[in-house]
Amino acid sequence: MIKVLLADDQALVRGALAALLDLERDIEVVAQVGRGDAVLDAVQRAQPQVCLLDIEMPGLDGIEVLEQLREQGARTRCLMVTTFGRPGYLRRAMDAGACGFVVKDTPAPELAEAVRRVDAGLRVVDPALATESLIGGPNPLTDREREVLRQALDGSPVQSIAGQLFLSPGTVRNYLSSAIGKTGTATRVEAARYAEERGWL
Template identity: 85%
Template sequence: MIRVLLADDQALVRGALAALLDLERDIEVVAQVGRGDEVVAAVRHTSPDVCLLDIEMPGLDGIAVAAALREAGLPTRSLMVTTFGRPGYLRRAMDAGASGFVVKDTPADELAEAVRRVHAGLRVVDPTLATESLIGGPNPLTDRERDVLREALDGATVQRIAGRLYLSPGTVRNYLSSAIGKTGADTRVEAARAAEENGWL
């Protein structure tokens, strides 16, 4: 049996995925959690072969969870199953150590097959997303530019961003200017939204 852990903050989605996977003769859902920061402990407790991770979860996002599992040296493989099929997310998830990336509207039989393939040590990637990722190229933003844009998403002033990140206002302006140029936006809020839509944040 392939032991699976489901991590998704939406209980209905978690329940539906569990019900679908439990219909497979060779797959058993051994744990379900609703927060990203609960995954590593749950993995240590239940020893699943494959973790199905949503990207946007409270506590810790799925990409950070995949990285945490890898850093902890746990043998469990990660399969991202998300509503947000953004090319930047795919690249970041793979860089974090995920073995696969599929969207939630994947048919049940294809999802089960993705679990089997990831369990077998193969990589599984939604083909449309893979194409978009190749066309879109790598994330052009530096880590600091991403930090600044995350803070700019809610319309924060340069002063407020500087205070939150312990940077000088001049440094924040430089990062914002660079990020605006890279995203082709006109304002810092537009740049932040463009980066979010591409999955770069």
């Protein structure tokens, strides 16, 4: 049996995935969690071979969970299952150690097959997302530019962003200007939204 852990903050989605996977004769859902910061403990307790991880969860997001599992040397293989089919998320997840990336509307038989392939040590990537990711190219933003843009998403003024990140207003303006140039947008809010839509933040 392939032991699976489900990590998704939406109880309804988690329940549906568990019900679908439990119908498979060779797959058993051994644990479910609704927060990213609960995954590591659940992995240690349940020892699943495969973890299905959502990207956007409270506590830690799925990519941060991947990084934690890698640091801990966990043998569990991770398959990202997300609503947000953004090319930037795909790149970041694979760089962090994901073995696969599919969207939540993947048909049940395909999802079960993805679990089997990941368990066998293979990589599984949604073909449409893989194409988009190749066409879109890598994320051009630095870590600092991403941090500043995250703060700019809600339209926060430069002074406020500077205070949040312990930077000078001039430094924040430089990062924003660079990010605006790289995204080909006109304002910091546009740059932040553009980057978010691509999964770069």
